[in-house]
Amino acid sequence: MTSLEQRCTEAGLKMTGQRRVILKVLDGAEDHPSVEDVYERAKSVDSSISMATVYRTLNMLDELDLVTRHEFKENFARYELNTDHHHHLIDIESGEVVEFQNDEIEKMKEDIAKKLGYELVECRLELYGKKLKK
Amino acid sequence: MTSLEQRCTEAGLKMTGQRRVILKVLDGAEDHPSVEDVYERAKSVDSSISMATVYRTLNMLDELDLVTRHEFKENFARYELNTDHHHHLIDIESGEVVEFQNDEIEKMKEDIAKKLGYELVECRLELYGKKLKK
DNA sequence: GTAGCTGCAAACTCTTTGCAACTCT
DNA sequence: AGAGTTGCAAAGAGTTTGCAGCTAC
Numbered sequence: 001m002t003s004l005e006q007r008c009t010e011a012g013l014k015m016t017g018q019r020r021v022i023l024k025v026l027d028g029a030e031d032h033p034s035v036e037d038v039y040e041r042a043k044s045v046d047s048s049i050s051m052a053t054v055y056r057t058l059n060m061l062d063e064l065d066l067v068t069r070h071e072f073k074e075n076f077a078r079y080e081l082n083t084d085h086h087h088h089l090i091d092i093e094s095g096e097v098v099e100f101q102n103d104e105i106e107k108m109k110e111d112i113a114k115k116l117g118y119e120l121v122e123c124r125l126e127l128y129g130k131k132l133k134k
Numbered sequence: 135m136t137s138l139e140q141r142c143t144e145a146g147l148k149m150t151g152q153r154r155v156i157l158k159v160l161d162g163a164e165d166h167p168s169v170e171d172v173y174e175r176a177k178s179v180d181s182s183i184s185m186a187t188v189y190r191t192l193n194m195l196d197e198l199d200l201v202t203r204h205e206f207k208e209n210f211a212r213y214e215l216n217t218d219h220h221h222h223l224i225d226i227e228s229g230e231v232v233e234f235q236n237d238e239i240e241k242m243k244e245d246i247a248k249k250l251g252y253e254l255v256e257c258r259l260e261l262y263g264k265k266l267k268k
Numbered sequence: 269g270t271a272g273c274t275g276c277a278a279a280c281t282c283t284t285t286g287c288a289a290c291t292c293t
Numbered sequence: 294a295g296a297g298t299t300g301c302a303a304a305g306a307g308t309t310t311g312c313a314g315c316t317a318c
Contacts, residue, residue, distance in 0.1 A: 013298095014291080014297055014298065015292075015293095016291070016292065016297090016298060017291095018298080018299070035283085036282095050299070050300045051283090051300090052283095052284080052285085052299075053298080053299060055283060055284070056285095056298085056299085059283095059284090071205065071207075073256075073258070075281070075282070075308095076282065077282085089246070089247060089250055089252060091252070092255055092256070098250055098252075100246055102242065104242060105239065105242055108236065108238060108239055108242075109261060112261065113263045116223055116232055116234060117265060118225070118232075118261070118263035118265055118266060119265075119266050121262050121263045122207075123259075123260065123261050123262060124259070125257075125258070125259050125260075126259075127247050127252070127254055128254075128255050128256035128257060129247045129253050129254045129256075130253050130255060131251060131252055131253075132248070132251050132253050147272090147273095148271090148316080148317050149318095150274080150316070150317070151316095152274070153273085169307085170307095183275090184275045184276075185308090186274075186275065186276075186277095186308095186309080186310085187273080187275075189307095189308060189309070190273085193309090209283095209307070210306085210307060211307085269318100270316105270318095271316105271317095271318095272315105272318100273314105273317090274313105274315070274316090275313100275315100276313100277310100277312100278311085278312105279308105279309080279310075279311090280309070280310090281306100281307090281308085281309095282305100282306090282307095283304105283305080283306085284303105284306095285302100285303085285304075285305090286301105286303085286304090287303105288300100288301100289298105289299085290297105290298080290300100291296105291297085292295105292296095292297080292298085293296095293297100
């Protein structure tokens with residue numbers, strides 16, 4: 001049983017076959033899968049899984065803060081297991097997503113919000129670029 | 135004739151009545167209007183204007199880089215005339231949008247992209263917060 | 269005159285939801 | 294047993310588009 005599965009059970013969710021498959025897909029994902037991606041991967045394990053269940057499950061996980069929903073400049077959402085805090089650089093040519101983290105920026109975000117009279121609750125920082133040739 | 139109108143004409147666009155109204159709405163907006171907002175404001179001047187025209191016009195302006203399309207954590211787009219480069223802080227309680235600019239962050243964005251092997255093309259930086267009580 | 273623009277309604281895409289059947293616990 | 298979960302299909306929301314008629318140039 002994955003720790004993700006465990007956290008879901010602890011949250012009071014029933015552990016159905018479909019759910020188990022979806023959680024495993026997420027747990028095993030090394031990328032930032034779209035709903036469609038999760039659906040395809042889950043379906044290849046249990047072909048009875050429906051898109052509706054994938055949507056419902058991802059929404060639940062998002063609400064439980066076990067997963068983060070991203071809406072990059074695409075017209076669909078991508079999901080990612082919640083681990084450490086980081087931001088993303090998206091390759092505008094390939095769609096590849098690279099993660100990065102930067103303490104200075106974290107600090108500046110806070111400072112800026114405070115200076116404007118706000119308490120920072122959330123933030124979105126996405127860089128879009130293309131690979132440099134060496 | 136607004137300078138926006140002039141730039142459109144220079145781009146080879148025909149200046150129709152509807153377009154003139156929409157451009158004026160954008161030029162006069164002090165906020166970050168949604169398509170619906172632009173539609174309503176334009177319609178109050180010329181009630182024959184259709185939603186389709188508003189969408190088409192905003193898309194054109196975006197392509198001409200006269201306008202910027204924002205997709206904050208809402209499920210619709212907002213538009214803003216292209217002026218100086220800045221970012222946004224969105225009040226998660228009221229939806230109000232505050233603009234800010236920070237040179238240090240601009241520099242760091244570039245550095246981070248370069249360090250990851252990318253040329254920075256675009257970026258999205260949005261802070262979400264709630265007003266601090268004094 | 270004609271290329272481009274418009275309004276209308278239909279189509280699209282992604283996402284959500286009502287419902288009846290099913291299944292963990 | 295019963296609340297929660299599922300698949301299906303229909304509904305939603307925002308946005309785009311085909312088409313026939315209209316208009317700026």
